[in-house]
Amino acid sequence: MRDDSNPGRSESNANSNSDPDAKSDSDPEPAVNISGGTTGGGVAAEFNPASADTRAERVVDRLGERYWQKTYGGQDAFTCLVRTILSQNTSDKASQPAHDALIDRYGGSDVDLAAELGAAEQTQLAETISSAGLYNQKSEVIIGAAERVCDEFGSAAAFDAFVTDEAPGEVRETLLDVRGVGPKTADCVLLFAGGRSGVFPVDTHVHRIYRRLGIAPPDADHEDVREVLEDEVPTAKCGFGHTATIQFGREFCTARKPACLDDPEACPMADICDQVGVYPATGEVVDPAETVE
Template sequence: MPNEPSDRPDEPAENISGGPRGGGEHTVTPAESSDPEPTTRAEAVVDNLGERYWQKAYGGRDAFECLVRTILSQNTSDTASQPAHDSLLARYGGSADRTGAEDGGAGLASALATAEQDELAETISAAGLYNQKSETIIRLAGRIVEEYEGEAGFDEFVKSGHPDEVRDTLLKMKGVGPKTADCVLLFSGGRGGVFPVDTHVHRIARRMGLAPANADHEEVREAIESAIPPGKCGFGHTAMIQFGREYCTARKPACLDGPEACPLVEQCDQVGVDELSGEVIDPADVPADD
C-alpha cells in the first residue's frame, strides 16, 4: 500500500456533515448515550470525539439526492463538491420537485435520467472527474426511475428495507462503492451501526490501532462497527473526519509537535508515526515485529 496522499489544502474548516448546519436530526444528550463507561478503546475514542465536536443522530435526507451528493464528493473535497451539488439542484430541480412518477412530476431522478451528459458534466465540473461522475449519475438515475418509479420509491426502499438488502442492492449498482452505500444508509436511512470509511477514517483507525495496520476500507469498517454501539456510529464517523482535518492529518499529525498537541494521544498507538525522526508512513508500511 502506498504512503498517504498529501493533505488537501482546499478542505473546508468544518466537516460538511457536522456542526450546527450539517444535517442530523438532533444533538444526542448525555441521557441518550448508551453506556456510561466505554467497553472498548474504539468506543472511548468515539466518545471523546463526540464530546469535542458533536453527538448527532443522522437520517432523513432524500435517498437519491444523498446518493448523488456522495458520488459528487468522491475523490474531492467538500469545497469542490458542494458547489457542484448546488449547481446540479439548481439546473435539474432538486428539492423543489421530488414528486416523481406518483403525480406526474418530473422529479430529480427523471430529470437526470434524461439529461445530456455534456450539459451535466459542465454543471458539476467543480467536483472534478465530471465526465465519469456525470455518466454515473445519469446511469443511476435511469435505474432509479426504472426500478423504483423515481426517487420517492427509492427513498422508501432505503428507509424501510432491511439494511443488508439495501446495502447489497446499492453495491450492485455500478459506480457505488462501500463508502457511498454506507453514507446513503446513514444520512438517508438513519441506520444505526453504519460507520462509513473515507480516507480520514481509514488512516486514523489504523494509525490509532483500532484496526489492523494493513486493513482495507471494509476491514476497518467491520472492526469499528463491531467495537462501538450502533447509535454512536453516525457522529463517530463525522467527528472522526473532523479530527483528521484538525489533528490527525496524513503528512503531519499533531503528535509530532509533542504529546500535548493531540487530545487523543493517550488512546493512540501512533502506528507509522515516529515522533523522534518526524517520519510519517502509512501504517501498512510499518515493518512487522520479528
C-alpha cells in the same frame, strides 16, 4: 468492488481541491466545538470514556466530549446518493458547488430528480458538476444511477422509501450493485438518508485514523476497518463516530502532519494511540500499511 476507487484522472481537476484533509468553508462544524445535545446541534447522548467497553468506543466517547453531534436520516435518498458520488476523491469545498449547480439546473420541489438526471445529456451534466473534478466519470455514474433508480423503483420517492424501510443489508447490496457506488457511498446513504444505526462509513480519514491508533490492523482495507468499528462501537454511536472522526482527522490527525509530531500532548487521543506509521523522533509519517513487514 473497491470503495469508491479512483477510476483515473483524465479530466482536469484544476477547479477542485483533492486534498482529503482540506476543510470546506461551508463545513457546518463551528470553529470552537462543544458537546452535543439539543443546544449543540443534535440529539442528547451520553459519552463516558471511563465506562467504554472497547478502545474504539473510548475514542468515540472522547470525540463526543469534544464535537457537535448531528442528527441522521431524513435526507432524500437519491439526492444523498448523488451528493456522495460528487464527493468521491475530492473535498467538500469542491463538491458542494457542483451539487448546488446540479440542483439548480435539474432539481426543484416538483421535479423527480432521478427522472431528470436519467434523461440528462452527459456533456451538459459534466459541465454542470465540473467543480467536483473527475466530472466526465461522475456524470456517467450519476446518469447510470438515475436510470437504475427509475428502472427498478420508478421514481426517486420510491427509492427513498426503499432505503428507509427495507432491511439495511438488502439496501446496501442493491446500492453496491450500482456502477460507481462503493461501500462508503452506500453506507453514507444508509446513514444520512436511511438514518440506520450501527452504520460506520469509512472514508479516507476513518481508514487512516483507526489504523494509526492501532484499533484496526495496519494493512486493513476499508471494509476491514468498517467491520472492526461496527463490531466494537455501539450502534447508537456509529453515525456520530463517523462524522466526528472526520472532524478529528481535519483538526488533529491529518494525513501528513498529525498534531503529535509537534507536541505529544497536543492530541486528545495521545494516551491511547499506538502511532502506527507516525515517528515523532524523526518527523516521518507513512501509511500504517507500510509498517507491515
